[in-house]
Amino acid sequence: MQIPSENIRERTREGAGHPEQEATLAPSRQRKIIHIDMDAFFASVEQRDNPELRGKPVAVGYPQARGVVAAASYEARKFGVYSALPSVTAKRKCPELIFVPPRFDVYKSVSREIHEIFALHTKMIEPLSLDEAYLDATENMQGIASATRIAEDIRLKIREQTGLTASAGISYNKFLAKLASDHRKPDGLFVITPAMGSAFAEALPIKKFHGVGPATANKMRSLGIETGLDLKAQTLPFLLHHFGRAGRYYYWNSRGIDERQVSPDRARKSIGTETTFAQDIRDRESANRELKPLIEKLWRHCENIGTRGKTLTLKVKYADFQQVTRSRTSNALLSSQEILEDLCSELLNTIFPSAKEVRLLGVSLSSLGSEGSSEDDQNMRPSSHRQFSLFQAIGKACIDGG
Ligand SMILES: [Mg+2]
Numbered sequence: 001m002q003i004p005s006e007n008i009r010e011r012t013r014e015g016a017g018h019p020e021q022e023a024t025l026a027p028s029r030q031r032k033i034i035h036i037d038m039d040a041f042f043a044s045v046e047q048r049d050n051p052e053l054r055g056k057p058v059a060v061g062y063p064q065a066r067g068v069v070a071a072a073s074y075e076a077r078k079f080g081v082y083s084a085l086p087s088v089t090a091k092r093k094c095p096e097l098i099f100v101p102p103r104f105d106v107y108k109s110v111s112r113e114i115h116e117i118f119a120l121h122t123k124m125i126e127p128l129s130l131d132e133a134y135l136d137a138t139e140n141m142q143g144i145a146s147a148t149r150i151a152e153d154i155r156l157k158i159r160e161q162t163g164l165t166a167s168a169g170i171s172y173n174k175f176l177a178k179l180a181s182d183h184r185k186p187d188g189l190f191v192i193t194p195a196m197g198s199a200f201a202e203a204l205p206i207k208k209f210h211g212v213g214p215a216t217a218n219k220m221r222s223l224g225i226e227t228g229l230d231l232k233a234q235t236l237p238f239l240l241h242h243f244g245r246a247g248r249y250y251y252w253n254s255r256g257i258d259e260r261q262v263s264p265d266r267a268r269k270s271i272g273t274e275t276t277f278a279q280d281i282r283d284r285e286s287a288n289r290e291l292k293p294l295i296e297k298l299w300r301h302c303e304n305i306g307t308r309g310k311t312l313t314l315k316v317k318y319a320d321f322q323q324v325t326r327s328r329t330s331n332a333l334l335s336s337q338e339i340l341e342d343l344c345s346e347l348l349n350t351i352f353p354s355a356k357e358v359r360l361l362g363v364s365l366s367s368l369g370s371e372g373s374s375e376d377d378q379n380m381r382p383s384s385h386r387q388f389s390l391f392q393a394i395g396k397a398c399i400d401g402g
Pocket residue numbers: 001002003037038039040041131132
């Protein structure tokens with residue numbers, strides 16, 4: 001499945017993750033990076049395990065009013081059903097759509113199997129979600145010179161051992177390897193060579209650049225930037241001025257350059273997403289409206305990587321760039337999207353009414369842990385809403401400054 005994670009930031013102990021790395025012009029050794037991405041992962045697992053679902057439009061998720069599609073089979077995608085679509089809309093687009101409840105334990109077990117296959121080749125494995133990982137194959141166990149051969153070998157083993165297909169992208173950096181795996185999906189393989197990298201980046205629509213979400217894309221469009229080539233035409237000071245530190249990343253990416261390393265076993269400390277508004281907002285209602293898709297995206301990411309958090313943090317950046325965060329910590333892992341929404345709503349009460357306009361809102365989870373299978377069931381029960389009242393919520397506020 002496609003993980004809609006363009007705005008999801010993962011902070012690690014090493015501090016890597018967000019497009020803020022210092023790229024240099026110093027020629028570094030040519031790396032061989034492979035990005036492996038399972039095809040329509042959750043839906044494919046369901047079709048594998050239940051022959052009656054094969055060849056049919058399947059959505060993993062719940063059909064309830066507030067439900068969203070977690071993953072869609074390729075048959076469902078033909079109807080315009082994709083992950084993150086509200087279930088009700090999905091059913092309208094495709095009346096034949098079959099909803100299947102997610103089985104995260106099974107997905108995690110398949111995820112372990114594919115991880116073991118990766119580990120036959122390299123120790124440099126950086127999982128992005130249950131079904132997606134970067135591999136640095138520059139040095140590999142078998143001493144194979146061709147990363148393409150390694151990727152084909154991995155795809156074959158995955159098919160043999162799990163009965164599922166994966167797509168592979170191969171390139172000399174993470175940014176291009178990820179784009180490459182998307183290029184021949186499903187069940188495909190694509191290589192972006194150093195000779196192709198620059199032209200490939202130039203031809204990309206800006207929304208394909210790492211870290212560019214809808215708000216940044218709109219801002220870029222308003223500046224006349226539509227493609228990688230348009231990005232490349234901007235000076236570094238211009239990009240830094242308009243996009244902060246991410247500007248440096250865009251500057252190098254548009255040249256096909258990305259020096260981020262593959263970080264094996266990186267320990268996530270927090271996951272979060274944020275959005276900068278095209279126009280600053282002042283009232284609580286607008287803030288609530290803007291937060292809703294952020295919370296949805298955060299929760300979806302939690303489900304995709306099988307992670308929950310105990311601490312929810314709301315980040316607010318004012319028009320004058322002063323930044324404030326507000327947090328709530330629970331004794332237990334926060335187990336549903338509704339709970340996150342309730343907590344966010346409560347945190348907003350500490351911000352509004354506000355004398356200053358707000359330019360950015362973000363939500364993140366920390367004190368991360370794995371959800372238990374019992375929590376999967378709880379998520380869908382309306383009563384889980386009440387779990388909220390059991391919290392020993394601890395308020396914490398700090399001012400980071402601009
Ligand atoms: Mg996938």
